[in-house]
Amino acid sequence: MRSNDHVESGTPARRGLFVTIEGTEGAGKSTNQRFIAGLLSAHGAVEQTREPGGTTLGEELRALLLKVRPETFRFSAMAELLLIFAARAQHVEEKILPALEAGVHVVSDRFTDATYAYQGAARGLDPAIIRQLEISCIGDLQPDLTIFLKVDAATGLERVRARGESDRFEQEKISFFESVQQGYLRRAETFPARFLIIDANQPLDQVQCAIGEAVGRALDRR
Template sequence: MKGKFISLEGGEGSGKSTAILCIQAWLESHNVPFIMTREPGGTPLAEEIRQLVLNPRDEKVNDTAELLLMFAARAQHLSEKIQPALEAGAWVICDRFLDSSYVYQGKARGGDTQQLDLLSEWVVGDHRPDATLLLDVPVEVGQQRIVQRQYQDRLDKESLVFHQKVREGFLERAHSEPNRVTIIDASVSIEAVKSQIENQLEHLFQAWCGGK
């Protein structure tokens, strides 16, 4: 039986790292075979591309260059890690995937949606998430969390206007595909966030596996 693909999305400071630990613990407790991965990244080559994309630099990164680098990393990630895991029957939990490209390089950067559609069809095809958990927090809350980090990458350092567009973009994606994307209120306590995530995982487990 082919595995299931769950992506985790959200703006900067939305708490995805904490959510990943929660998901991992839940899957282990239910004896679900899984892998945890991330984008950009997930394989040695894709991780090198991640550094090119996210490392702060003096040179302005061209928007098209950023978009193509993201999809180059994704192509490698899909072929070398995600697809083999799904074929082996494992659940794939991915920190960011295609939605992030539409939001960051599309909505926030003002990129051409038609170009994104063409790249998505070429690189991703039918290998899209079965479900997506969107961790949503007000931009001000996310920014407060970001400034507490020891390291801030190039996207962390973008303007408040940029981050507001990111949030709007994710919510638009969620509202356009409510059957796939579940919004998690990540502005509440960690325990409350965990409860929301676990409830959704239980729902998906029942739907996909009949609770077995």
């Protein structure tokens, strides 16, 4: 979703709001990303994007990371991490930063917090290595608001598997997603000012009420 609003020539654009939505599989990220974009569209142009992905290169890397069958090829944890950061570096340079600097709001399905949760907490990679790559690839870019949709791991996997064929990550054991969940919670403890944890087991209208309040506060802080 992106409107055709333009900034008057010579007038510097006010930086767009950067919102990320995080959660384990089946948490409802896609549905709520659209909801957030709808809220922000009342306040200017909006770009919806995702990770890994968001650019031509990123989408190619996404397909490689998600669609390769584990029985035919197994990534090392470090190879997986490096591919994700390659996609992210391109994503930030090509899409996210130009949009924000032009005053466009950006809503991303996943960002760097996902890497600390999946490749750090669940794959067991050293957070210091992830931090080094983060600094090298995207500098100090952080979301203005991160919404973490917390869903019971078993419930999330049931939702995913009801949709049909699972991707490479969705085929992991429930213990993997429990570790991911703990990784996200540690990130929320580290960055409480930008994180909002929402119980995604509750009805959608309650989830979106909490999201709407958080987005409103984030807009007021700009």
